[in-house]
Amino acid sequence: MKKNFILAPGPTPVPQNVLLAMAQPIIHHRTPQFKEIFKQMNENLKYVFQTKNDIFTFAASGTGAMEAVVVNLLSAKDKAICIQSGKFGERWTELCKAYCVDTVIIDVEWGKAVEIARVKEVLEKHKDAKVIFSTYCETSTGVVTDIKAIADLVKDTDTVLVTDAVSALGGMDLQTDNWNIDVVVAGSQKGLMIPPGLAFCAVSSKAQKLVEVSKTSRYYFDFCLAKKALDKSDTAFTPAIGLCIGLNEALKMIKQETLEKVFQRHSCLAKAARAGVEAIGLKLFAETPADVVTAVCVPEGIDGAELVKIMRDDYGVTVAGGQAELKGKIFRLAQLGYMNEFDILTGLNCLEIVLTKLGYKFSLGKSVAAAEAVFLTYTQT
Amino acid sequence: MKKNFILAPGPTPVPQNVLLAMAQPIIHHRTPQFKEIFKQMNENLKYVFQTKNDIFTFAASGTGAMEAVVVNLLSAKDKAICIQSGKFGERWTELCKAYCVDTVIIDVEWGKAVEIARVKEVLEKHKDAKVIFSTYCETSTGVVTDIKAIADLVKDTDTVLVTDAVSALGGMDLQTDNWNIDVVVAGSQKGLMIPPGLAFCAVSSKAQKLVEVSKTSRYYFDFCLAKKALDKSDTAFTPAIGLCIGLNEALKMIKQETLEKVFQRHSCLAKAARAGVEAIGLKLFAETPADVVTAVCVPEGIDGAELVKIMRDDYGVTVAGGQAELKGKIFRLAQLGYMNEFDILTGLNCLEIVLTKLGYKFSLGKSVAAAEAVFLTYTQT
Numbered sequence: 001m002k003k004n005f006i007l008a009p010g011p012t013p014v015p016q017n018v019l020l021a022m023a024q025p026i027i028h029h030r031t032p033q034f035k036e037i038f039k040q041m042n043e044n045l046k047y048v049f050q051t052k053n054d055i056f057t058f059a060a061s062g063t064g065a066m067e068a069v070v071v072n073l074l075s076a077k078d079k080a081i082c083i084q085s086g087k088f089g090e091r092w093t094e095l096c097k098a099y100c101v102d103t104v105i106i107d108v109e110w111g112k113a114v115e116i117a118r119v120k121e122v123l124e125k126h127k128d129a130k131v132i133f134s135t136y137c138e139t140s141t142g143v144v145t146d147i148k149a150i151a152d153l154v155k156d157t158d159t160v161l162v163t164d165a166v167s168a169l170g171g172m173d174l175q176t177d178n179w180n181i182d183v184v185v186a187g188s189q190k191g192l193m194i195p196p197g198l199a200f201c202a203v204s205s206k207a208q209k210l211v212e213v214s215k216t217s218r219y220y221f222d223f224c225l226a227k228k229a230l231d232k233s234d235t236a237f238t239p240a241i242g243l244c245i246g247l248n249e250a251l252k253m254i255k256q257e258t259l260e261k262v263f264q265r266h267s268c269l270a271k272a273a274r275a276g277v278e279a280i281g282l283k284l285f286a287e288t289p290a291d292v293v294t295a296v297c298v299p300e301g302i303d304g305a306e307l308v309k310i311m312r313d314d315y316g317v318t319v320a321g322g323q324a325e326l327k328g329k330i331f332r333l334a335q336l337g338y339m340n341e342f343d344i345l346t347g348l349n350c351l352e353i354v355l356t357k358l359g360y361k362f363s364l365g366k367s368v369a370a371a372e373a374v375f376l377t378y379t380q381t
Numbered sequence: 382m383k384k385n386f387i388l389a390p391g392p393t394p395v396p397q398n399v400l401l402a403m404a405q406p407i408i409h410h411r412t413p414q415f416k417e418i419f420k421q422m423n424e425n426l427k428y429v430f431q432t433k434n435d436i437f438t439f440a441a442s443g444t445g446a447m448e449a450v451v452v453n454l455l456s457a458k459d460k461a462i463c464i465q466s467g468k469f470g471e472r473w474t475e476l477c478k479a480y481c482v483d484t485v486i487i488d489v490e491w492g493k494a495v496e497i498a499r500v501k502e503v504l505e506k507h508k509d510a511k512v513i514f515s516t517y518c519e520t521s522t523g524v525v526t527d528i529k530a531i532a533d534l535v536k537d538t539d540t541v542l543v544t545d546a547v548s549a550l551g552g553m554d555l556q557t558d559n560w561n562i563d564v565v566v567a568g569s570q571k572g573l574m575i576p577p578g579l580a581f582c583a584v585s586s587k588a589q590k591l592v593e594v595s596k597t598s599r600y601y602f603d604f605c606l607a608k609k610a611l612d613k614s615d616t617a618f619t620p621a622i623g624l625c626i627g628l629n630e631a632l633k634m635i636k637q638e639t640l641e642k643v644f645q646r647h648s649c650l651a652k653a654a655r656a657g658v659e660a661i662g663l664k665l666f667a668e669t670p671a672d673v674v675t676a677v678c679v680p681e682g683i684d685g686a687e688l689v690k691i692m693r694d695d696y697g698v699t700v701a702g703g704q705a706e707l708k709g710k711i712f713r714l715a716q717l718g719y720m721n722e723f724d725i726l727t728g729l730n731c732l733e734i735v736l737t738k739l740g741y742k743f744s745l746g747k748s749v750a751a752a753e754a755v756f757l758t759y760t761q762t
Contacts, residue, residue: 004406004408006406006407006408006409008409010619011407011408011409011410011619011622012407013406013407014406014407019403019404019405019406020404022400022403022404022623023400023401023403023404024400025385025387025394025395025400026387026392026393026394026395026570026576027385027387027392027699028387028389028392028699028701029392029577030701031693031699032694058441059440059441059442059445059577059578060439060440060441060445060601061440061618061619061620061621062618062619063600063601063618063619064440064441064445064601064618067600067601076598094600095600098598098599098600098603099598099600100598187619189407189619189622195407195621195622195623195624196410196440196619196620196621196622196623197440197578197621197622197623197624216598217457217479217480217481217597217598218479219444219448219475219476219479219480220441220444220445220448222479237442237443237444237445238391238392238442238443238444238568238570238577239442239577240442240576240577240578240621240624241392241570241576241577241578242403242576242577242578242623242624243576243578243621243623312412313413318408318409318412320409320411
């Protein structure tokens with residue numbers, strides 16, 4: 001009897017009530033019934049994004065929403081700054097290059113967050129940059145970037161701040177309006193607790209001005225078509241109905257728990273995960289670790305790919321390995337979405353068993369004990 | 382106790398076993414478990430598309446796949462022929478215009494199919510057209526176009542034939558390879574019996590040559606990235622995992638029924654629907670009606686919008702109204718996907734009740750009787 005636990009930074013576990021909501025007979029999207037669901041979904045999305053701005057929902061994965069931002073805000077030969085500290089930061093650059101946008105790259109060593117002083121310098125040097133692209137939680141390295149500090153630099157300039165919050169939204173505090181983030185991009189299969197297939201762009205009026213002048217060809221991802229439809233609680237093209245229905249349920253759960261407690265829970269789970277791995281001598285990969293995913297260096301002498309494979313295939317516990325240059329060098333344990341103490345503890349339990357099997361030396365139970373101690377310092381409600 | 386029946390041409394009813402497959406705990410997409418499902422899904426898709434060509438699956442709605450074709454096959458200022466006989470034919474033109482493609486429009490009166498002689502003429506006049514865009518079943522008018530005849534004209538030219546089969550695939554015979562259709566576009570929420578959110582492009586080697594020279598910027602919908610991933614049974618970006626799992630189940634059902642019987646069933650259901658509405662004096666809107674959706678003219682003195690609204694809100698039977706210039710003038714009853722005799726009969730039952738309420742005169746039961754008579758001529762297995 002193998003039970004499957006998904007502890008990867010997306011897709012994340014989907015609550016059973018959400019799965020069952022999506023398993024109801026399908027309804028048509030041009031009906032009062034769906035319109036009501038879509039309206040509610042959009043209102044609750046605004047709560048989670050902490051914004052009054054329009055949020056456009058696309059049937060797409062996160063990369064689709066990233067592309068949407070590039071094609072709606074920029075034209076060929078426009079200048080954009082890309083902060084690049086991992087695989088997803090690089091995706092901004094790749095997208096800009098695909099659309100012939102002139103990129104100024106701030107290259108950051110993987111595992112580190114960009115220094116704010118460096119961002120300031122580049123912003124001052126490139127006042128003509130129309131957009132600066134950033135990543136809140138870089139899923140590939142587990143690094144959190146101080147987006148608020150970057151937003152503080154950008155807000156009084158003519159540059160528009162775009163933040164990839166795909167893995168952060170619904171896990172870490174992201175005050176779109178208060179912090180002045182112009183565009184926030186997110187996906188459905190992370191903190192929003194539903195399967196992949198929906199992607200979102202929250203767009204400020206400052207960003208909207210770029211939309212008006214962008215000359216890039218677009219259709220499916222066109223913000224103007226999306227806006228026209230959204231104003232009537234509709235979508236320009238057939239929405240992913242089932243996923244919208246699931247999202248509506250998941251958002252109700254977040255609202256009921258309250259964002260404050262959601263963030264507290266993720267912070268507590270992450271603290272426990274970090275304490276757990278450090279207690280058995282493992283090193284964190286991220287200098288400034290995010291609260292939604294913990295990237296851990298594979299100890300010397302252990303094959304990282306093997307570790308992830310055994311955890312998954314022999315024990316049913318799916319964590320993520322390293323991507324690109326980090327393949328085999330790190331593994332990533334998520335604390336994201338529909339998770340509580342026992343998900344993290346299961347991850348650590350399994351890690352203890354498999355690391356021991358692979359010959360890594362430590363006292364069994366030590367990792368779990370450290371995590372439990374963290375949980376004990378948090379008051380349960 | 383209101384029961385909901387969905388008889389619109391997409392989304393179509395989703396079988397319960399498919400809904401339940403999608404309601405299982407989510408799995409990660411970079412696992413042997415998902416790879417196996419994805420492989421099976423792709424093999425069975427080829428069966429349904431009747432092709433050996435690559436089929437690219439995107440997390441998107443049908444329009445996303447249409448856009449994918451335009452950006453991968455054409456560059457700005459290339460010439461393309463658009464056959465336009467309804468809302469979805471017009472979408473090809475809109476997409477071409479959005480991407481600055483030089484369009485030659487074959488405008489066809491709504492309700493009619495394009496004349497093959499006219500296509501021949503335009504093809505001969507515009508030998509430099511890189512692509513000709515067509516629509517197999519025009520969902521907005523219920524018209525089927527003789528795609529095989531068009532393909533016969535195109536196959537020996539340098540022009541590439543693209544067919545929107547969004548509402549036709551899995552309902553009407555479409556022999557991609559035998560008929561020499563270069564690109565077939567489809568969506569998930571029609572004959573494939575799952576919710577919207579997946580879109581497909583089957584691409585021939587003749588079309589692939591255009592992909593190699595297209596200069597249009599693209600990323601999310603890039604066929605090259607999709608092809609590279611597909612060769613490893615993977616996707617370039619996070620797939621809509623749940624929908625892929627559902628599709629895999631739905632495709633197994635189609636394979637078990639066999640395509641031959643699927644087409645026979647749709648043909649029988651459509652014949653019955655047409656007989657049913659004609660028996661009570663209603664006129665078909667389409668000159669050459671498709672076997673997946675029956676467009677019916679609203680009789681004089683009856684408000685078409687009201688008819689659709691009462692059927693849906695008072696009786697739980699969702700049929701589609703007319704779109705754009707056909708608003709209020711037609712209604713559309715689908716015979717598409719997971720449907721059998723009793724779905725069609727329910728649609729006709731409801732139609733009889735509501736038409737009578739609205740003051741349209743005919744003998745109750747006459748429409749249903751005509752449909753039942755058709756069913757009796759088909760042998761049940």
